[in-house]
Amino acid sequence: MSLTNFIIRRIITFIPTIIGVMFLTYIIAYAIPTDPVRAWVSEKLTDPTIIQRIRSEYKFDAPWYEQFAFLISSLFRGELNDPVRHKNVFDEIFSRFPVTFELALLALIFLIIISIPLGIIAALYKDSLVDFFVRFLALFGSSMPSFVLYYFMILIFFTYFKATYLAGVPTPSISCATTLNSLPQSYPVIGGIISFIGSVPMFGAAICGEWDVVTETIKRLYVPALSLALLNGGFVARIVRNSFLDAISSESIVFAKARGLEKINVWRHAFKNALVPIITIIGLNFGGLLSGAVIAETVFNIPGLGRYMYDSISRLNFPALIGSVFLVAIIYLIVNLIVDILYAYIDPRIRY
Secondary structure: OOHHHHHHHHHHHHHHHHHHHHHHHHHHHHOOOOOHHHHHOOOOOOOHHHHHHHHHHOOOOOOHHHHHHHHHHHHHHOOOEEOOOOEEHHHHHHHHHHHHHHHHHHHHHHHHHHHHHHHHHHHHOOOOHHHHHHHHHHHHHHHOOHHHHHHHHHHHHHHHOOOOOOOOOOOOOHHHHHHHHHHHHHOOOHHHHHHHHHOOHHHHHHHOOOHHHHHHHHHHHHHHHHHHHHHHHHHHHHHHHHHHHHHHOOHHHHHHHHOOOOHHHHHHHHHHHOHHHHHHHHHHHHHHHHOOOHHHHHHOOOOOHHHHHHHHHHOOOHHHHHHHHHHHHHHHHHHHHHHHHHHHHHOOOOOO
């Protein structure tokens, strides 16, 4: 089977997976014994005519399967509106996703910087102090409630050292945004790519040379990104350690040592052989971060996808929740597909 056929088969499986995830989300939300429409409207709005009109508009006066069919069909047509903010759900999601992408990218960088060196050192110096520290960090990340760590980081970096802030997220200037949006008209292909990359505020500011915005963005997001990396870094470091230990004990590496290869070359070959499980766990972590770190964005007051999902759950906002879950499912599936494709390039024994 060729790689193209493999990708096509995987993409076909996306459809039932996405619908199944949204169905389970809807059933769980539907089972909550309350009236979502009452949660959407203001407490001062008591006119039963208006409430009934909203209920009819979103099919909450119909059986559950008609409600679900309405939500799914409206979502796929791009006509699903947020009843709380009175905007299109996709407009709301895509306006927040670039902020989540910035946070996920910084967290991924911290995760790689922390976990891979620690995992390799722990493998090379097995049962040493570094190895013990990696085990402790993995246990710490698994057992520590995330919100406790987040508030602790706020206490240190915001309250004591004043090294960050917790309000808003920097964005490029209006002139920069206008320039980026006009590029596809002048240069359809290259301009479209640059405009798409520039939709992420930090990248857009860098393209326009507004480095102060880039600096402020990093200052705003590095504490939550570091917190997310600390929660997952120990576990990833353990995976790196175990994979590297398996690799350096393999017959090929033992043979390389017997031939007198320098240690640095032996370690380089061993690390390449250990990459498959490492790429898997890092890819899954990045997919989870892209899906919105709900608690982190809420605690650190970051207006990203995770915060939007939290607000949607709080207000029983079914349309917004279904739209967010739809994007989350797509992200996870695409990241998993990319990881599977990378296997073939990392390990020549794997073929599709």
